Amino acid sequence: xxxxxxxxxxxxxxxxxxxxxxxxxxxxxxxxxxxxxxxxxxxxxxxxxxxxxxxxxxxxxxxxxxxxxxxxxxxxxxxxxxxxxxxxxxxxxxxxxxxxxxxxxxxxxxxxxxxxxxxxxxxxxxxxxxxxxxxxxxxxxxxxxxxxxxxxxxxxxxxxxxxxxxxxxxxxxxxxxxxxxxxxxxxxxxxxxxxxxxxxxxxxxxxxxxxxxxxxxxxxx
Amino acid sequence: xxxxxxxxxxxxxxxxxxxxxxxxxxxxxxxxxxxxxxxxxxxxxxxxxxxxxxxxxxxxxxxxxxxxxxxxxxxxxxxxxxxxxxxxxxxxxxxxxxxxxxxxxxxxxxxxxxxxxxxxxxxxxxxxxxxxxxxxxxxxxxxxxxxxxxxxxxxxxxxxxxxxxxxxxxxxxxxxxxxxxxxxxxxxxxxxxxxxxxxxxxxxxxxxxxxxxxxxxxxxxxxxxxxxxxxxxxxxxxxxxxxxxxxxxxxxxxxxxxxxxxxxxxxxxxxxxxxxxxxxxxxxxxxxxxxxxxxxxxxxxxxxxxxxxxxxxxxxxxxxxxxxxxxxxxxxxxxx
Numbered sequence: 001x002x003x004x005x006x007x008x009x010x011x012x013x014x015x016x017x018x019x020x021x022x023x024x025x026x027x028x029x030x031x032x033x034x035x036x037x038x039x040x041x042x043x044x045x046x047x048x049x050x051x052x053x054x055x056x057x058x059x060x061x062x063x064x065x066x067x068x069x070x071x072x073x074x075x076x077x078x079x080x081x082x083x084x085x086x087x088x089x090x091x092x093x094x095x096x097x098x099x100x101x102x103x104x105x106x107x108x109x110x111x112x113x114x115x116x117x118x119x120x121x122x123x124x125x126x127x128x129x130x131x132x133x134x135x136x137x138x139x140x141x142x143x144x145x146x147x148x149x150x151x152x153x154x155x156x157x158x159x160x161x162x163x164x165x166x167x168x169x170x171x172x173x174x175x176x177x178x179x180x181x182x183x184x185x186x187x188x189x190x191x192x193x194x195x196x197x198x199x200x201x202x203x204x205x206x207x208x209x210x211x212x213x214x215x216x217x218x219x220x221x
Numbered sequence: 222x223x224x225x226x227x228x229x230x231x232x233x234x235x236x237x238x239x240x241x242x243x244x245x246x247x248x249x250x251x252x253x254x255x256x257x258x259x260x261x262x263x264x265x266x267x268x269x270x271x272x273x274x275x276x277x278x279x280x281x282x283x284x285x286x287x288x289x290x291x292x293x294x295x296x297x298x299x300x301x302x303x304x305x306x307x308x309x310x311x312x313x314x315x316x317x318x319x320x321x322x323x324x325x326x327x328x329x330x331x332x333x334x335x336x337x338x339x340x341x342x343x344x345x346x347x348x349x350x351x352x353x354x355x356x357x358x359x360x361x362x363x364x365x366x367x368x369x370x371x372x373x374x375x376x377x378x379x380x381x382x383x384x385x386x387x388x389x390x391x392x393x394x395x396x397x398x399x400x401x402x403x404x405x406x407x408x409x410x411x412x413x414x415x416x417x418x419x420x421x422x423x424x425x426x427x428x429x430x431x432x433x434x435x436x437x438x439x440x441x442x443x444x445x446x447x448x449x450x451x452x453x454x455x456x457x458x459x460x461x462x463x464x465x466x467x468x469x470x471x472x473x474x475x476x477x478x479x480x481x482x483x484x485x486x487x488x489x490x491x492x493x494x495x496x497x498x499x500x501x502x503x504x505x506x507x508x509x510x511x512x513x514x515x516x517x518x519x520x521x522x523x524x525x526x527x528x529x530x531x532x533x534x535x536x537x538x539x540x541x542x543x544x545x546x547x548x549x550x551x552x553x554x555x556x557x
Contacts, residue, residue: 095301130327131302
């Protein structure tokens, strides 16, 4: 039994786990902060909505689609100069967060747009009929009504970020996924592979459970 | 007073203009309950939404009092909308807010009231619509009728002068419809609120409206006091509504009477004449025999009325009809 875990350096695993959590936390925070307004803007400027602007919507939608169609591994590398400009380094947790945010924000923005579309049009109409401003409609009616959907989208995004973060090893980002690839895969250390994947599985499970709880807590339908 | 002046509205669908309203001129008096009836696609949803400019007319003016609301700027329009309540077929309550929060919503949007003032007003409104004990429930926990009561309380929160009802009872069962209509009629009486309601159900109009406009293909086919319009419908579309409400089909009627001998007329009584023993007296006097083929005694809002289809045989039929007409009955020839 001792033989199977012989390759494992628990301190390394601990550091990698911490790095993964930091990457996840940092990138999720910025993804939510950036993706939410972009999603709202996508929704508002789309056809037959409050601020219908076909040109703005088309442009925004196009940029989102471009970012979503670039494979993340490529994005990681292409982003390096920008990352260095923003964080001063392209390595480690700090180097991984900008590409993670750029990769996940368009994804989350689309999920926000979809969640807003699920809100009954009648609610917008009723709020408008009360004499609400567009800002009031968005902040006081649309977002609260779409909250369960947005939280579900945030959960999916967080889990996507876990798997994106695993790829950041390519640019020296660190974390559990990096450990799995460098030791588990490239050095045939199966035990490292099993432990890291297991830890990632636990992380994903926890995220999903937390997300589901939040969705249920805020659902009143 | 709400006035539509030469209103046209068309929607652009797939590159072509589809007309919804074609030259509407209409005046709704302050304090009345005004019904707008029409089949789906007749333009009634569009018409009611012109009053708070949820839809803008392609041409024409909408006056509320003396203000042309189509000329208001955004802020003035929002202030105007706060003075107009609206209730909807599907209630459109915010699912994430409790009953009390839904009723408080228009007040907090409008601003200018303290939390305590809002709380007090919400409590009064909920008591008015009989939902005090449901204040902390979410809409999903309520029945359809209760949801519409929340909608009504919410619409009244800002003390509007006008209440718009968009098919407000169409999603409710007949019993709930009655109680909601009664609530609307009470509110109209107590608050002197002008109510504009659109519906495709004649029964709704008959029960509470003072006047009605029948809308057909974007134009007003007929307009007048409800009793007048429904007892003596002039336009084919109105006739169809009347027959629909009575669950009869015009062709079927004539077929049914094929084997009935005599002269068939439809007699309409309104007001006190409804309860007088006229037919018997006239029959004795002129020697005619009569058989009643169809009929109903009902009320239109507060006016009792009766409508009987009668076959006369023998005696002096013209004299009988003359006597009936002399007592204020309306007589329509069904078959000579």
